[in-house]
Amino acid sequence: MDERSSSSIRHHRVLIVLLMVLLFGIIMTQYVCPSRSECQMLHHLGSWFKDGAATGSRSGGGNEIQDGLQRDPYIAEDGALVRFIPRFNFTQADLNRGVDFNIKGDDVIVFLHIQKTGGTTFGRHLVRNIQLERPCECHAGQKKCTCLRPGKRETWLFSRFSTGWSCGLHADWTELTSCVPSRMDSREAPETQPSRNYYYITILRDPVSRFLSEWRHVQRGATWRASLHVCDGRSPTLSELPSCYSGDDWSGCSLQEFMDCPYNLANNRQTRMLADLSLVGCYNVSTMSDDERWALLLESAKRNLRGMAFFGLTEYQRKTQYLFERTFNLEFIAPFTQLNGTRASSVDVPSEAQHKILQLNRWDVELYEYARDLFLQRFQVARQQERRQARARRQQERRRLRGRLTTKQGRLLKPTEPPRQPASSSAGAEEPPRGRAGGDNVASEVPLPDWWDQDENGTMEDYMDNVEQWK
Numbered sequence: 011m012d013e014r015s016s017s018s019i020r021h022h023r024v025l026i027v028l029l030m031v032l033l034f035g036i037i038m039t040q041y042v043c044p045s046r047s048e049c050q051m052l053h054h055l056g057s058w059f060k061d062g063a064a065t066g067s068r069s070g071g072g073n074e075i076q077d078g079l080q081r082d083p084y085i086a087e088d089g090a091l092v093r094f095i096p097r098f099n100f101t102q103a104d105l106n107r108g109v110d111f112n113i114k115g116d117d118v119i120v121f122l123h124i125q126k127t128g129g130t131t132f133g134r135h136l137v138r139n140i141q142l143e144r145p146c147e148c149h150a151g152q153k154k155c156t157c158l159r160p161g162k163r164e165t166w167l168f169s170r171f172s173t174g175w176s177c178g179l180h181a182d183w184t185e186l187t188s189c190v191p192s193r194m195d196s197r198e199a200p201e202t203q204p205s206r207n208y209y210y211i212t213i214l215r216d217p218v219s220r221f222l223s224e225w226r227h228v229q230r231g232a233t234w235r236a237s238l239h240v241c242d243g244r245s246p247t248l249s250e251l252p253s254c255y256s257g258d259d260w261s262g263c264s265l266q267e268f269m270d271c272p273y274n275l276a277n278n279r280q281t282r283m284l285a286d287l288s289l290v291g292c293y294n295v296s297t298m299s300d301d302e303r304w305a306l307l308l309e310s311a312k313r314n315l316r317g318m319a320f321f322g323l324t325e326y327q328r329k330t331q332y333l334f335e336r337t338f339n340l341e342f343i344a345p346f347t348q349l350n351g352t353r354a355s356s357v358d359v360p361s362e363a364q365h366k367i368l369q370l371n372r373w374d375v376e377l378y379e380y381a382r383d384l385f386l387q388r389f390q391v392a393r394q395q396e397r398r399q400a401r402a403r404r405q406q407e408r409r410r411l412r413g414r415l416t417t418k419q420g421r422l423l424k425p426t427e428p429p430r431q432p433a434s435s436s437a438g439a440e441e442p443p444r445g446r447a448g449g450d451n452v453a454s455e456v457p458l459p460d461w462w463d464q465d466e467n468g469t470m471e472d473y474m475d476n477v478e479q480w481k
Contacts (some may be wrong), residue, residue: 232259
Protein backbone atom coordinates (compact mmCIF):
# COMPACT_ATOMS: atom_id res chain seq x y z
CA MET A 11 0.00 0.00 0.00
CA ASP A 12 2.88 2.33 0.84
CA GLU A 13 4.59 1.51 -2.47
CA ARG A 14 1.42 2.33 -4.42
CA SER A 15 0.91 5.62 -2.64
CA SER A 16 4.54 6.66 -3.13
CA SER A 17 4.33 5.72 -6.81
CA SER A 18 1.14 7.76 -7.18
CA ILE A 19 2.79 10.75 -5.51
CA ARG A 20 5.74 10.50 -7.91
CA HIS A 21 3.38 10.39 -10.92
CA HIS A 22 1.50 13.43 -9.64
CA ARG A 23 4.75 15.32 -9.18
CA VAL A 24 5.86 14.45 -12.71
CA LEU A 25 2.53 15.67 -14.12
CA ILE A 26 2.77 18.90 -12.14
CA VAL A 27 6.30 19.50 -13.42
CA LEU A 28 5.21 18.82 -17.01
CA LEU A 29 2.27 21.21 -16.68
CA MET A 30 4.52 23.92 -15.26
CA VAL A 31 7.00 23.45 -18.12
CA LEU A 32 4.15 23.63 -20.65
CA LEU A 33 2.73 26.80 -19.11
CA PHE A 34 6.19 28.37 -19.00
CA GLY A 35 6.72 27.49 -22.66
CA ILE A 36 3.39 29.03 -23.64
CA ILE A 37 4.15 32.21 -21.72
CA MET A 38 7.62 32.51 -23.28
CA THR A 39 6.23 31.85 -26.77
CA GLN A 40 3.62 34.56 -26.39
CA TYR A 41 6.24 36.93 -25.00
CA VAL A 42 8.83 36.31 -27.71
CA CYS A 43 6.34 35.92 -30.59
CA PRO A 44 3.26 37.94 -29.64
CA SER A 45 -0.10 37.43 -31.27
CA ARG A 46 -0.26 38.40 -34.95
CA SER A 47 3.52 38.40 -35.31
CA GLU A 48 4.57 35.50 -37.46
CA CYS A 49 8.08 34.51 -36.43
CA GLN A 50 9.66 31.27 -37.53
CA MET A 51 9.17 29.57 -34.17
CA LEU A 52 5.41 29.74 -34.48
CA HIS A 53 5.57 28.54 -38.07
CA HIS A 54 7.40 25.42 -36.90
CA LEU A 55 5.02 24.91 -34.00
CA GLY A 56 2.09 25.39 -36.36
CA SER A 57 3.33 22.64 -38.66
CA TRP A 58 3.32 20.16 -35.75
CA PHE A 59 -0.33 20.85 -34.98
CA LYS A 60 -1.52 21.31 -38.56
CA ASP A 61 -3.69 18.21 -38.70
CA GLY A 62 -5.27 18.87 -35.32
CA ALA A 63 -5.99 22.51 -36.12
CA ALA A 64 -7.52 21.61 -39.46
CA THR A 65 -9.80 19.09 -37.79
CA GLY A 66 -10.79 21.63 -35.15
CA SER A 67 -11.54 24.31 -37.73
CA ARG A 68 -13.81 21.94 -39.64
CA SER A 69 -15.72 20.92 -36.56
CA GLY A 70 -15.70 24.28 -34.79
CA GLY A 71 -17.13 26.38 -37.60
CA GLY A 72 -15.94 29.79 -36.42
CA ASN A 73 -12.51 28.67 -35.20
CA GLU A 74 -9.97 31.46 -35.67
CA ILE A 75 -6.91 29.19 -35.33
CA GLN A 76 -5.35 27.88 -38.50
CA ASP A 77 -2.12 25.87 -38.79
CA GLY A 78 -1.37 26.53 -35.13
CA LEU A 79 -1.50 30.31 -35.64
CA GLN A 80 -4.11 32.92 -35.05
CA ARG A 81 -5.97 33.23 -38.32
CA ASP A 82 -5.06 36.29 -40.36
CA PRO A 83 -8.29 38.27 -40.95
CA TYR A 84 -7.00 39.42 -44.35
CA ILE A 85 -6.40 35.97 -45.86
CA ALA A 86 -8.52 35.24 -48.91
CA GLU A 87 -11.71 37.19 -48.39
CA ASP A 88 -13.05 35.44 -51.47
CA GLY A 89 -12.43 32.03 -49.87
CA ALA A 90 -9.63 31.02 -52.22
CA LEU A 91 -6.43 30.19 -50.33
CA VAL A 92 -4.15 30.68 -53.33
CA ARG A 93 -1.29 32.94 -54.34
CA PHE A 94 -1.57 36.34 -55.96
CA ILE A 95 0.64 36.82 -59.00
CA PRO A 96 1.12 40.49 -60.00
CA ARG A 97 0.47 41.31 -63.65
CA PHE A 98 1.41 45.00 -63.80
CA ASN A 99 4.59 46.84 -62.87
CA PHE A 100 4.09 49.81 -60.55
CA THR A 101 6.59 52.24 -59.11
CA GLN A 102 7.35 52.48 -55.42
CA ALA A 103 5.50 55.79 -55.36
CA ASP A 104 2.40 54.02 -56.72
CA LEU A 105 2.58 51.31 -54.06
CA ASN A 106 3.53 53.36 -50.98
CA ARG A 107 0.50 55.58 -50.50
CA GLY A 108 0.85 56.79 -46.94
CA VAL A 109 -0.10 60.47 -46.70
CA ASP A 110 0.49 63.04 -44.00
CA PHE A 111 -3.17 63.84 -43.47
CA ASN A 112 -3.54 66.73 -41.04
CA ILE A 113 -7.11 66.80 -39.79
CA LYS A 114 -6.32 69.77 -37.54
CA GLY A 115 -4.91 71.76 -40.44
CA ASP A 116 -6.53 72.40 -43.82
CA ASP A 117 -6.39 68.96 -45.50
CA VAL A 118 -9.59 67.54 -47.00
CA ILE A 119 -10.63 63.99 -47.89
CA VAL A 120 -12.84 63.97 -51.02
CA PHE A 121 -14.96 60.85 -51.60
CA LEU A 122 -15.81 60.16 -55.25
CA HIS A 123 -18.96 58.04 -54.94
CA ILE A 124 -19.60 55.81 -57.96
CA GLN A 125 -23.10 54.33 -58.14
CA LYS A 126 -23.65 50.75 -56.88
CA THR A 127 -20.11 50.10 -55.64
CA GLY A 128 -20.93 49.94 -51.94
CA GLY A 129 -20.14 53.63 -51.59
CA THR A 130 -23.12 54.30 -49.32
CA THR A 131 -21.83 51.79 -46.77
CA PHE A 132 -18.29 53.13 -47.00
CA GLY A 133 -19.56 56.71 -46.74
CA ARG A 134 -21.33 55.85 -43.50
CA HIS A 135 -18.10 54.32 -42.18
CA LEU A 136 -16.38 57.66 -42.79
CA VAL A 137 -18.83 59.67 -40.69
CA ARG A 138 -19.84 57.13 -38.03
CA ASN A 139 -17.06 54.60 -37.60
CA ILE A 140 -13.72 56.44 -37.35
CA GLN A 141 -12.01 57.08 -34.02
CA LEU A 142 -11.59 60.86 -33.92
CA GLU A 143 -10.67 63.46 -31.34
CA ARG A 144 -13.82 65.25 -32.46
CA PRO A 145 -16.27 62.66 -33.85
CA CYS A 146 -18.80 63.59 -36.51
CA GLU A 147 -22.16 64.67 -35.10
CA CYS A 148 -24.90 62.50 -36.59
CA HIS A 149 -28.55 62.84 -35.58
CA ALA A 150 -31.47 60.50 -36.18
CA GLY A 151 -33.58 61.46 -39.15
CA GLN A 152 -30.83 63.53 -40.77
CA LYS A 153 -28.90 62.19 -43.75
CA LYS A 154 -25.90 64.47 -43.26
CA CYS A 155 -23.49 64.56 -40.34
CA THR A 156 -21.37 67.46 -39.14
CA CYS A 157 -17.68 66.54 -39.39
CA LEU A 158 -15.61 69.43 -38.05
CA ARG A 159 -11.92 69.71 -37.31
CA PRO A 160 -10.80 69.90 -33.69
CA GLY A 161 -10.98 73.54 -32.65
CA LYS A 162 -12.37 74.77 -35.99
CA ARG A 163 -15.76 75.32 -37.59
CA GLU A 164 -14.66 73.70 -40.83
CA THR A 165 -15.15 70.23 -42.31
CA TRP A 166 -12.33 67.83 -43.14
CA LEU A 167 -14.52 65.51 -45.25
CA PHE A 168 -16.20 66.25 -48.58
CA SER A 169 -18.76 63.50 -49.14
CA ARG A 170 -22.44 62.76 -49.48
CA PHE A 171 -22.94 62.26 -45.73
CA SER A 172 -20.95 65.33 -44.66
CA THR A 173 -21.37 68.10 -47.25
CA GLY A 174 -24.16 66.53 -49.30
CA TRP A 175 -24.13 66.50 -53.10
CA SER A 176 -22.50 69.95 -53.18
CA CYS A 177 -21.00 69.42 -56.65
CA GLY A 178 -23.95 67.51 -58.08
CA LEU A 179 -25.46 64.07 -57.61
CA HIS A 180 -22.69 61.44 -57.88
CA ALA A 181 -20.21 63.98 -59.24
CA ASP A 182 -17.36 62.41 -61.20
CA TRP A 183 -13.63 63.17 -61.30
CA THR A 184 -14.05 65.94 -63.86
CA GLU A 185 -16.70 67.69 -61.77
CA LEU A 186 -15.08 67.24 -58.35
CA THR A 187 -11.61 68.46 -59.28
CA SER A 188 -13.04 71.69 -60.67
CA CYS A 189 -15.77 72.17 -58.04
CA VAL A 190 -14.41 71.10 -54.64
CA PRO A 191 -11.69 73.78 -54.19
CA SER A 192 -14.11 76.61 -54.92
CA ARG A 193 -16.74 75.10 -52.60
CA MET A 194 -14.27 74.67 -49.74
CA ASP A 195 -12.87 78.18 -50.13
CA SER A 196 -16.23 79.92 -50.64
CA ARG A 197 -16.50 80.66 -46.90
CA GLU A 198 -13.01 82.13 -46.67
CA ALA A 199 -11.99 85.65 -47.58
CA PRO A 200 -9.64 85.69 -50.62
CA GLU A 201 -6.72 86.97 -48.57
CA THR A 202 -7.13 84.25 -45.92
CA GLN A 203 -7.75 81.23 -48.16
CA PRO A 204 -5.40 78.43 -47.07
CA SER A 205 -3.35 76.19 -49.33
CA ARG A 206 -5.13 72.84 -48.97
CA ASN A 207 -4.22 69.25 -49.75
CA TYR A 208 -7.13 67.39 -51.34
CA TYR A 209 -6.96 63.61 -50.92
CA TYR A 210 -9.33 61.89 -53.35
CA ILE A 211 -10.66 58.43 -52.51
CA THR A 212 -13.16 56.05 -54.14
CA ILE A 213 -14.52 52.49 -54.15
CA LEU A 214 -14.61 50.18 -57.20
CA ARG A 215 -16.59 47.01 -57.84
CA ASP A 216 -16.59 44.04 -60.20
CA PRO A 217 -18.11 45.48 -63.41
CA VAL A 218 -20.67 42.75 -64.05
CA SER A 219 -21.98 42.81 -60.48
CA ARG A 220 -22.07 46.60 -60.51
CA PHE A 221 -23.94 46.72 -63.84
CA LEU A 222 -26.56 44.24 -62.65
CA SER A 223 -26.96 46.12 -59.38
CA GLU A 224 -27.55 49.37 -61.25
CA TRP A 225 -30.11 47.70 -63.51
CA ARG A 226 -32.03 46.42 -60.49
CA HIS A 227 -31.86 49.89 -58.91
CA VAL A 228 -33.17 51.58 -62.07
CA GLN A 229 -35.81 48.90 -62.38
CA ARG A 230 -37.12 49.99 -58.98
CA GLY A 231 -37.42 53.63 -60.13
CA ALA A 232 -34.02 55.28 -59.61
CA THR A 233 -33.05 57.84 -62.24
CA TRP A 234 -30.18 60.09 -60.99
CA ARG A 235 -31.70 62.85 -63.08
CA ALA A 236 -30.24 65.44 -60.71
CA SER A 237 -26.73 64.60 -61.91
CA LEU A 238 -25.20 67.64 -63.60
CA HIS A 239 -22.45 66.01 -65.72
CA VAL A 240 -20.63 69.35 -65.86
CA CYS A 241 -17.56 69.36 -68.10
CA ASP A 242 -15.60 72.38 -69.28
CA GLY A 243 -18.05 74.65 -67.48
CA ARG A 244 -21.35 73.32 -68.88
CA SER A 245 -23.72 70.35 -68.79
CA PRO A 246 -24.22 68.25 -71.94
CA THR A 247 -27.06 69.02 -74.34
CA LEU A 248 -29.87 66.56 -74.95
CA SER A 249 -28.35 65.63 -78.30
CA GLU A 250 -24.98 64.94 -76.63
CA LEU A 251 -26.54 62.85 -73.86
CA PRO A 252 -29.94 61.45 -74.92
CA SER A 253 -32.20 59.71 -72.43
CA CYS A 254 -32.92 55.99 -72.52
CA TYR A 255 -36.58 56.46 -71.54
CA SER A 256 -39.36 58.96 -72.18
CA GLY A 257 -41.31 58.92 -68.92
CA ASP A 258 -40.46 60.03 -65.41
CA ASP A 259 -38.31 56.98 -64.81
CA TRP A 260 -37.35 53.62 -66.26
CA SER A 261 -39.00 51.44 -63.63
CA GLY A 262 -39.85 47.92 -64.71
CA CYS A 263 -37.33 47.81 -67.56
CA SER A 264 -36.04 44.38 -68.49
CA LEU A 265 -32.36 43.51 -68.53
CA GLN A 266 -32.48 43.30 -72.31
CA GLU A 267 -33.92 46.81 -72.56
CA PHE A 268 -31.29 48.08 -70.14
CA MET A 269 -28.51 46.58 -72.27
CA ASP A 270 -29.95 47.72 -75.61
CA CYS A 271 -29.87 51.48 -74.88
CA PRO A 272 -26.70 52.88 -76.58
CA TYR A 273 -26.73 55.98 -74.36
CA ASN A 274 -26.89 54.13 -71.08
CA LEU A 275 -24.35 55.69 -68.69
CA ALA A 276 -24.24 52.41 -66.77
CA ASN A 277 -21.93 51.08 -69.50
CA ASN A 278 -18.30 51.54 -68.39
CA ARG A 279 -19.47 53.93 -65.69
CA GLN A 280 -16.39 53.48 -63.50
CA THR A 281 -13.97 54.33 -66.32
CA ARG A 282 -15.96 57.42 -67.33
CA MET A 283 -16.36 58.71 -63.76
CA LEU A 284 -12.64 58.36 -62.96
CA ALA A 285 -11.35 59.89 -66.21
CA ASP A 286 -10.79 63.49 -67.24
CA LEU A 287 -13.62 63.95 -69.75
CA SER A 288 -12.17 67.20 -71.08
CA LEU A 289 -9.50 65.10 -72.84
CA VAL A 290 -12.10 63.71 -75.24
CA GLY A 291 -14.32 66.74 -75.73
CA CYS A 292 -16.59 65.93 -72.78
CA TYR A 293 -19.85 64.38 -74.04
CA ASN A 294 -19.34 65.32 -77.68
CA VAL A 295 -18.66 61.93 -79.27
CA SER A 296 -18.18 63.27 -82.81
CA THR A 297 -14.58 64.36 -82.31
CA MET A 298 -13.02 60.86 -82.57
CA SER A 299 -13.86 57.19 -82.98
CA ASP A 300 -15.47 55.28 -80.15
CA ASP A 301 -12.45 53.02 -79.55
CA GLU A 302 -10.05 55.95 -79.60
CA ARG A 303 -12.23 57.87 -77.19
CA TRP A 304 -12.53 55.03 -74.68
CA ALA A 305 -8.83 54.17 -74.92
CA LEU A 306 -7.99 57.74 -73.87
CA LEU A 307 -10.57 57.62 -71.08
CA LEU A 308 -9.17 54.32 -69.80
CA GLU A 309 -5.60 55.63 -69.63
CA SER A 310 -6.83 58.78 -67.89
CA ALA A 311 -8.81 56.70 -65.37
CA LYS A 312 -5.76 54.52 -64.64
CA ARG A 313 -3.59 57.58 -64.16
CA ASN A 314 -6.06 59.24 -61.83
CA LEU A 315 -6.54 56.01 -59.88
CA ARG A 316 -2.78 55.68 -59.33
CA GLY A 317 -2.63 59.27 -58.14
CA MET A 318 -5.49 58.92 -55.66
CA ALA A 319 -4.53 58.79 -52.01
CA PHE A 320 -6.67 55.67 -51.59
CA PHE A 321 -9.19 53.44 -53.30
CA GLY A 322 -10.89 50.29 -52.10
CA LEU A 323 -12.64 47.31 -53.65
CA THR A 324 -16.12 46.14 -52.69
CA GLU A 325 -14.99 42.52 -52.90
CA TYR A 326 -12.23 43.06 -50.27
CA GLN A 327 -13.78 44.87 -47.31
CA ARG A 328 -11.16 44.00 -44.66
CA LYS A 329 -8.26 44.87 -46.96
CA THR A 330 -10.03 48.11 -47.86
CA GLN A 331 -10.30 48.97 -44.18
CA TYR A 332 -6.66 48.05 -43.57
CA LEU A 333 -5.30 50.16 -46.44
CA PHE A 334 -7.41 53.17 -45.51
CA GLU A 335 -6.16 53.01 -41.92
CA ARG A 336 -2.54 52.67 -43.06
CA THR A 337 -2.88 55.47 -45.63
CA PHE A 338 -4.43 58.11 -43.38
CA ASN A 339 -3.21 56.90 -39.98
CA LEU A 340 -6.83 56.69 -38.81
CA GLU A 341 -8.59 53.74 -37.20
CA PHE A 342 -12.13 52.48 -37.56
CA ILE A 343 -14.07 51.54 -34.45
CA ALA A 344 -15.76 48.40 -35.80
CA PRO A 345 -14.34 46.12 -38.53
CA PHE A 346 -15.79 46.11 -42.02
CA THR A 347 -18.04 43.18 -42.94
CA GLN A 348 -17.83 41.25 -46.19
CA LEU A 349 -21.38 40.76 -47.48
CA ASN A 350 -21.58 38.48 -50.50
CA GLY A 351 -25.38 38.32 -50.66
CA THR A 352 -26.62 41.29 -52.73
CA ARG A 353 -29.53 41.85 -55.08
CA ALA A 354 -27.15 41.54 -58.02
CA SER A 355 -25.82 38.19 -56.81
CA SER A 356 -29.35 36.82 -56.58
CA VAL A 357 -30.07 37.55 -60.26
CA ASP A 358 -30.05 34.48 -62.48
CA VAL A 359 -28.45 35.78 -65.68
CA PRO A 360 -28.13 33.54 -68.77
CA SER A 361 -24.65 33.04 -70.14
CA GLU A 362 -25.51 34.99 -73.33
CA ALA A 363 -26.56 38.01 -71.23
CA GLN A 364 -23.40 37.78 -69.13
CA HIS A 365 -21.31 37.78 -72.29
CA LYS A 366 -23.19 40.85 -73.55
CA ILE A 367 -22.62 42.67 -70.23
CA LEU A 368 -18.89 41.93 -70.46
CA GLN A 369 -18.82 43.35 -73.99
CA LEU A 370 -20.71 46.48 -72.97
CA ASN A 371 -18.33 47.03 -70.03
CA ARG A 372 -15.04 45.88 -71.54
CA TRP A 373 -13.27 49.11 -70.58
CA ASP A 374 -14.49 48.78 -67.00
CA VAL A 375 -13.33 45.15 -66.99
CA GLU A 376 -9.84 46.24 -68.00
CA LEU A 377 -9.85 49.06 -65.45
CA TYR A 378 -10.99 46.73 -62.66
CA GLU A 379 -8.27 44.16 -63.44
CA TYR A 380 -5.71 46.96 -63.31
CA ALA A 381 -7.18 48.36 -60.08
CA ARG A 382 -7.35 44.94 -58.42
CA ASP A 383 -3.71 44.26 -59.22
CA LEU A 384 -2.65 47.66 -57.86
CA PHE A 385 -4.85 47.22 -54.78
CA LEU A 386 -3.43 43.81 -53.87
CA GLN A 387 0.14 44.93 -54.50
CA ARG A 388 -0.42 47.91 -52.21
CA PHE A 389 -1.81 45.58 -49.57
CA GLN A 390 1.15 43.24 -50.02
CA VAL A 391 3.69 46.05 -49.61
CA ALA A 392 1.86 47.47 -46.57
CA ARG A 393 1.83 44.07 -44.86
CA GLN A 394 5.54 43.61 -45.57
CA GLN A 395 6.30 46.96 -44.00
CA GLU A 396 4.17 46.08 -40.98
CA ARG A 397 6.04 42.80 -40.50
CA ARG A 398 9.43 44.48 -40.82
CA GLN A 399 8.43 47.04 -38.23
CA ALA A 400 7.23 44.26 -35.91
CA ARG A 401 10.55 42.41 -36.35
CA ALA A 402 12.50 45.57 -35.60
CA ARG A 403 10.52 46.07 -32.40
CA ARG A 404 11.09 42.45 -31.35
CA GLN A 405 14.82 42.68 -32.06
CA GLN A 406 15.06 45.91 -30.09
CA GLU A 407 13.22 44.31 -27.17
CA ARG A 408 15.53 41.29 -27.29
CA ARG A 409 18.63 43.49 -27.25
CA ARG A 410 17.21 45.36 -24.28
CA LEU A 411 16.48 42.13 -22.40
CA ARG A 412 19.88 40.71 -23.34
CA GLY A 413 21.56 43.75 -21.85
CA ARG A 414 19.54 43.47 -18.66
CA LEU A 415 20.31 39.75 -18.38
CA THR A 416 24.03 40.35 -18.97
CA THR A 417 24.15 43.07 -16.32
CA LYS A 418 22.27 40.91 -13.84
CA GLN A 419 24.54 37.90 -14.39
CA GLY A 420 27.59 40.15 -14.06
CA ARG A 421 26.41 41.36 -10.68
CA LEU A 422 25.81 37.78 -9.49
CA LEU A 423 29.29 36.69 -10.57
CA LYS A 424 31.12 39.69 -9.05
CA PRO A 425 33.75 38.37 -6.53
CA THR A 426 33.93 39.36 -2.90
CA GLU A 427 36.35 42.23 -2.28
CA PRO A 428 39.64 40.94 -0.69
CA PRO A 429 40.58 42.39 2.68
CA ARG A 430 42.59 45.61 2.49
CA GLN A 431 46.32 45.25 3.24
CA PRO A 432 47.60 47.28 6.15
CA ALA A 433 49.46 50.41 5.20
CA SER A 434 52.70 49.04 6.69
CA SER A 435 52.78 45.82 4.65
CA SER A 436 54.29 45.54 1.16
CA ALA A 437 53.62 49.07 0.10
CA GLY A 438 54.91 48.30 -3.36
CA ALA A 439 52.71 45.23 -3.88
CA GLU A 440 50.16 45.61 -6.66
CA GLU A 441 46.58 44.39 -6.52
CA PRO A 442 46.10 41.49 -8.97
CA PRO A 443 44.26 42.71 -12.04
CA ARG A 444 40.69 41.56 -12.55
CA GLY A 445 40.00 39.13 -15.30
CA ARG A 446 43.11 37.07 -14.68
CA ALA A 447 43.83 34.26 -12.26
CA GLY A 448 42.89 35.58 -8.87
CA GLY A 449 39.95 37.71 -10.17
CA ASP A 450 36.72 37.11 -12.17
CA ASN A 451 35.56 39.31 -15.07
CA VAL A 452 32.71 41.54 -13.89
CA ALA A 453 31.34 41.77 -17.43
CA SER A 454 31.32 37.98 -17.80
CA GLU A 455 28.40 37.01 -20.07
CA VAL A 456 26.54 33.72 -19.71
CA PRO A 457 25.39 31.74 -22.77
CA LEU A 458 21.95 32.83 -24.03
CA PRO A 459 19.21 30.67 -25.51
CA ASP A 460 19.24 30.04 -29.26
CA TRP A 461 16.16 32.15 -29.93
CA TRP A 462 18.03 35.33 -28.98
CA ASP A 463 19.86 35.19 -32.33
CA GLN A 464 17.05 33.74 -34.37
CA ASP A 465 17.14 34.82 -38.00
CA GLU A 466 14.49 37.49 -38.59
CA ASN A 467 15.15 38.12 -42.27
CA GLY A 468 12.12 38.05 -44.57
CA THR A 469 11.70 35.32 -47.17
CA MET A 470 9.86 35.03 -50.48
CA GLU A 471 7.25 32.98 -48.61
CA ASP A 472 6.77 35.97 -46.30
CA TYR A 473 6.57 38.26 -49.33
CA MET A 474 3.86 36.26 -51.05
CA ASP A 475 1.88 35.45 -47.90
CA ASN A 476 -1.79 36.26 -47.41
CA VAL A 477 -2.73 37.45 -50.87
CA GLU A 478 -4.90 36.07 -53.63
CA GLN A 479 -4.38 34.90 -57.19
CA TRP A 480 -6.31 36.12 -60.17
CA LYS A 481 -9.39 34.09 -60.95
